[in-house]
């Protein structure tokens with residue numbers, strides 16, 4: 001009797017799995033042409049057989065070729081020295097990005113601003129974010145002027161590979177609270193298999209031993225060595241490797257860098273009022289710190305379907321809509337927390353520098 005029940009429940013599971021696959025397969029196929037990157041959540045992306053045939057490598061190559069093509073069309077408007085530094089290293093660090101005489105006033109205004117804040121814990125780091133939204137722009141008009149500067153917008157577009165408006169936040173990072181967990185941002189990784197933009201405008205100096213942004217120079221380039229490495233990593237069983245790599249943000253060690261002929265990671269110790277703009281296809285991390293840190297920065301982010309063969313056409317980048325997106329995103333995820341999760345916990349009205357609870 002027990003045996004019959006066991007067979008019955010196994011059959012039931014097999015039928016359920018088959019029905020799920022049947023229903024999901026159009027979605028999994030559709031995702032091949034999007035930024036979907038998790039080898040765990042999409043069995044086509046994670047298929048060792050398809051990847052042996054070159055599926056992952058092909059996606060990386062097509063996304064890379066389209067990004068090169070779009071960047072060539074966006075290059076003309078970018079300051080030459082910034083573009084050359086970025087093309088060489090995969091990031092550019094711009095000191096005194098705000099005129100030195102204006103920086104202290106703008107910094108004070110940002111640090112003193114109180115707005116709706118969200119917080120998330122990752123390992124021993126807590127990140128607080130305030131959206132740079134219409135209310136913040138009304139209170140700090142200089143911030144709107146800064147983020148609307150033609151030279152910075154051209155650079156953001158070039159690095160993102162799209163003429164779209166990044167999401168902008170005021171972000172506070174606090175490390176070494178009571179937790180002993182490791183911070184996953186501290187291990188060297190690429191964010192995805194394709195280019196995207198992240199930038200940090202540091203409002204305080206960042207010493208080399210206080211969790212500096214760290215980047216492997218030149219690791220944004222999709223040369224043969226990187227493509228071969230991408231191919232090799234796509235052959236692993238996604239359930240047998242670390243979870244973040246399997247979900248599409250590959251972690252790398254010394255031996256991986258050596259295999260790709262890449263140099264050692266470079267920690268960026270910078271003065272306050274330095275803007276760092278990077279392509280997070282390159283390998284990067286938040287460096288370690290010898291002491292607890294609390295850092296405030298303007299953090300910006302652009303990511304889009306890497307297979308789109310055009311530059312703009314994003315209605316949500318229009319002024320009036322662009323600065324409202326973060327609030328909408330937060331509320332959307334609150335609404336669908338059960339399905340998609342919501343790691344960003346609302347903590348009410350806060351300033352970037354207010355103490356954590």
Ligand SMILES: [Fe+2]
Pocket residue numbers: 189190191280284
């Ligand atoms: Fe990252």
